[in-house]
Amino acid sequence: MAVSGLPPLGSLPIQRKFVRLDLNPLEGQRRLDDQNRDSQVYDQELVKLFARIQTTLPVSKIIYYDLYETIMDMVTHPNKYGFVETKKGCCESAILLCEPLAPSCKDPSKFLFWDMIHPTLATYQYLVKYILKNVLLKLL
Known part of the structure; x- marks a missing residue:
């Protein structure tokens, strides 16, 4: 079983909006x-918990995927992944998720996030390639 941890929650566009960086x-x-x-x-x-669980399930294998480090690397080194924007979403909506008529950017592949919470297809594609290459092979 492969399980991922949390992403850097403070790097999500929704958090940046609600923290109101413009005020202070x-x-x-x-x-x-x-x-x-x-x-x-x-x-x-979570990693400690998996270590304890693994001892009680000797025929099972639990692999932890560090989603935090992967997303944080995308946030801090956007050019490495082809991103130009990592602090706001492609979709500019007044609410949390994209509205059907809300304007979106011309090239979503340049954005880490689609809306205020969810990654873009480009982000998911990178994550899947990384997981297939570096995480799932550990299960074999």
Whole structure:
């Protein structure tokens, strides 16, 4: 079984919007950093839990996928993945998800996120290739 951890929650466009970085950039960034740290702590505890579970299920194999590090690498090194925008979504909607008539960007493959929460197809394609190459092979 392959299980992924949490992404860097403080890097999601929805979090950036609700933290209101425009009012107090330093305080806002601190809150986003705290959210990312919370994701990391959760992931660390999840890895420990899997280690304990694995001892009780000797014929099973549990593989952890570090989604946090993969997404954070995309956020901090967008050019490496062909992205030009990692802080906001391609779809510019007033609500959380894209509305049917909401304008979207011309080239979604240049965006890490489609809306305020969900990755774009380009992001998912990279994640699938990475998982197939680096995670699922460990299950064999």
